[in-house]
Amino acid sequence: MTTVCLVGDPTVTLAYELLSRETAREALSTYEIEEPFENALAVETVSLGAAVSLCNDLKWYRDRFVAESLVRDPSIDADEWLSADLAGLVRDGDVPPEETDRRLKIFGVRDGELVDPEYVLREQGTVPERDRDDLEGTVVVRVTEAEFST
Numbered sequence: 719m720t721t722v723c724l725v726g727d728p729t730v731t732l733a734y735e736l737l738s739r740e741t742a743r744e745a746l747s748t749y750e751i752e753e754p755f756e757n758a759l760a761v762e763t764v765s766l767g768a769a770v771s772l773c774n775d776l777k778w779y780r781d782r783f784v785a786e787s788l789v790r791d792p793s794i795d796a797d798e799w800l801s802a803d804l805a806g807l808v809r810d811g812d813v814p815p816e817e818t819d820r821r822l823k824i825f826g827v828r829d830g831e832l833v834d835p836e837y838v839l840r841e842q843g844t845v846p847e848r849d850r851d852d853l854e855g856t857v858v859v860r861v862t863e864a865e866f867s868t
Contacts, residue, residue, distance in 0.1 A: 719762040720769040723799070724776070725786040725832055726757035733759060735783040736776075745775045755857075756831040766791045770809045773802040786832065788859060794818060798858040801865055813862075821866040826853040837866055 726732025733751075736742040736759065749761035763769045769789045773780065780787050780802075787802035794800065794815045800808065801823070807813040820840055825832040833853075838846050845858055 719764065720766050720789060720791040721760055721762055722769045722772055722802075723754060723758055723760040723786075723788040723790070724780065724784045725755060725788070726759075727783055727785045728757070730757075730783045732757050732783055736779055739779065742776060742779045745772065755827070756829070758832075766793070766805060766809050770802070770806045773805070786859070795860075798860055801859055801861045803865060804860055804862045807862065818860045821861050821863060823859045823861045823865070825857040825859070827855045827857060828853055830854075832857055837861075 724732060724736075726735070733753075736746065746759075746761065749763070752760045754760045761772070763772060766789070769791070773787055773789070776784075788799040789802055789805035790796075790799045791805070794808070798819070800818060804813065804818055808815055808818060822838050822840055822845065824836050824838060824845070826834045828834075
């Protein structure tokens with residue numbers, strides 16, 4: 719199963735914004751919604767293609783209410799996420815899955831929220847450690863070259 723996770727912009731309550739609007743509510747109605755992080759919604763889809771299609775269906779809402787759109791496909795990596803843009807490139811065959819792991823955006827997790835994103839390049843196949851006592855963990859997101867330079 720491939721997971722889509724939408725992390726809300728800090729200025730909105732994502733669940734309210736998505737579920738109070740008919741089109742978004744209908745797009746999400748066939749999925750069991752989870753909340754893996756504060757102000758985030760996640761659903762399990764059957765494939766990378768279905769995950770990217772869902773992200774595309776929700777584009778209008780993502781542009782307005784979502785800070786991060788993430789996709790995790792176990793056939794690419796069981797623990798690391800792809801940005802929705804990178805997932806789309808993989809689905810379309812523009813980027814091979816094995817070439818997605820160089821550019822990373824690493825979030826800290828504090829009180830259930832994704833915080834303090836840091837852009838890093840993977841060196842020698844390892845993810846740099848974040849040595850901060852105030853973090854509960856980290857979330858690794860593989861990003862496109864364009865996203866990495868922003």
